[in-house]
Amino acid sequence: MNRHNPTPAEQLARVMTRLYQARLTTPSGGNLSLLDEDGGLWVTPSQVDKGRLTAAQMVRIAPDGSWQGALTPTSEWPFHRAVLGARPDCSAVVHAHSTSLVAFSVVGQPLALDQFPDLCRWVNRVGFCSYAIPGSGELGQRLAETFATGCDAALLENHAAVTCGRTLTEAFHRLEALEHLATILLAAARLGARRALGDAEMRNALGRMKRTWKTCEVDAGFESARRAELADYVRRAHERGLLGSLAGAFSRRCGEGLLITPDGTDSANLPAEDLVYVEGERCQAGKTPSAMVEVHQAIYRAHRHVESIATPLPPNLMAFTATGIPFDARTIPEAYIFLKTVPTLPFAARFDGAVVAAALGEKTPVALVESACVVITGA
Numbered sequence: 001m002n003r004h005n006p007t008p009a010e011q012l013a014r015v016m017t018r019l020y021q022a023r024l025t026t027p028s029g030g031n032l033s034l035l036d037e038d039g040g041l042w043v044t045p046s047q048v049d050k051g052r053l054t055a056a057q058m059v060r061i062a063p064d065g066s067w068q069g070a071l072t073p074t075s076e077w078p079f080h081r082a083v084l085g086a087r088p089d090c091s092a093v094v095h096a097h098s099t100s101l102v103a104f105s106v107v108g109q110p111l112a113l114d115q116f117p118d119l120c121r122w123v124n125r126v127g128f129c130s131y132a133i134p135g136s137g138e139l140g141q142r143l144a145e146t147f148a149t150g151c152d153a154a155l156l157e158n159h160a161a162v163t164c165g166r167t168l169t170e171a172f173h174r175l176e177a178l179e180h181l182a183t184i185l186l187a188a189a190r191l192g193a194r195r196a197l198g199d200a201e202m203r204n205a206l207g208r209m210k211r212t213w214k215t216c217e218v219d220a221g222f223e224s225a226r227r228a229e230l231a232d233y234v235r236r237a238h239e240r241g242l243l244g245s246l247a248g249a250f251s252r253r254c255g256e257g258l259l260i261t262p263d264g265t266d267s268a269n270l271p272a273e274d275l276v277y278v279e280g281e282r283c284q285a286g287k288t289p290s291a292m293v294e295v296h297q298a299i300y301r302a303h304r305h306v307e308s309i310a311t312p313l314p315p316n317l318m319a320f321t322a323t324g325i326p327f328d329a330r331t332i333p334e335a336y337i338f339l340k341t342v343p344t345l346p347f348a349a350r351f352d353g354a355v356v357a358a359a360l361g362e363k364t365p366v367a368l369v370e371s372a373c374v375v376i377t378g379a
Contacts, residue, residue, distance in 0.1 A: 008034045008042040009058035011168050016044060018172065018268070019096050020051045024179055027051050029097035029160065033080035034168050039063040041081060045071035075135040082140035083164055086148040092168035094175045100182035101161040101175075108157055111182060114196040115322055115371045117205040118247045118291070118313065122177045123163075127151040131158050153178055173245050173266070180244045180315065187319035194322050197347065197371055208351050209291040216282040220273070223254055227272035230259055237312060238267045248312040248373060249290035253300055255279075260296060263288045292373070298353025299377060305362060310376040320344065321370045344368045 012032050019025045027050050033043045041061045059073040080093045104111055110128040113120040127146035132139035146154045153163040165171030188194050234250050237243045251260035257279030276289040283289050292311045320327045329339040349355040350372040359367050367375045
């Protein structure tokens, strides 16, 4: 595959492979689409194992609805065209049968974006479409009406989920973020009532994740060994489901500053050179650090023994932060040896690193932040 300029068919094959390997769809379920520059719609084929799809098997549907080739396009391609017609700013659609989102769809419950702004920031709104037969014109019409209101995603009753994006990668990231969120909410439901954030809290949080930085020049080979090790941990954390592609952060102390994961860059394939050096109010030119960087900076300033920090969003731990239920590491002695007492901090601490730093110490290496993340420190 040409990594620098992949064809539409190559992009479809790559994203479907990621969906399947991440268990976000089944061998027989789900489909993708991507518009090309000439208005053709590239789609995944019908009745082909999603875990074995290749670029050569993708089907191009011409603007007039015709196609050629040995394989038949997915029977649901009309609703892909309908969604893209309703969202002319987008060029790609992802439809997948991911477990947690399907759970919401079969009980007829919309997905609320009223918690975890670090996940929800990547999706504008999620709609809900009442049941219609897969592949039917009625389903396409309902989806078009839903996406025309500005939704970036929709749940299909008794079916699955659909997302759109300016690129296929963006549509995939939205699906993954929503599945991550849905998994947290299902785990939280087993613990107790959620402590949802108010609209004002969510808007304020999303606004505070955007800031400008002064820049500093960093040599291309700066701390190459540390960068390689940190990037490896980031990729491993993603493989284990601790990090979403775009949510959560890892960092390590580096001289007078720190190296940290970049904002909005896929952690599954993070190159070491994409890590961002940050020192005070300045960051490496041409890069943007994780929106969690200020929490990391505050911890490093307060605790000289800390050399590395992780702020991931593992779904089962996030269930405790969604409900405020205390996390008691003493239930498993071997865990307590590593974790000690684990305090839960209020959501406001997500944007007040001093509060997080004050709660941590050599005997308190871990803390939870409501509706945000787990903060893990180490030497």
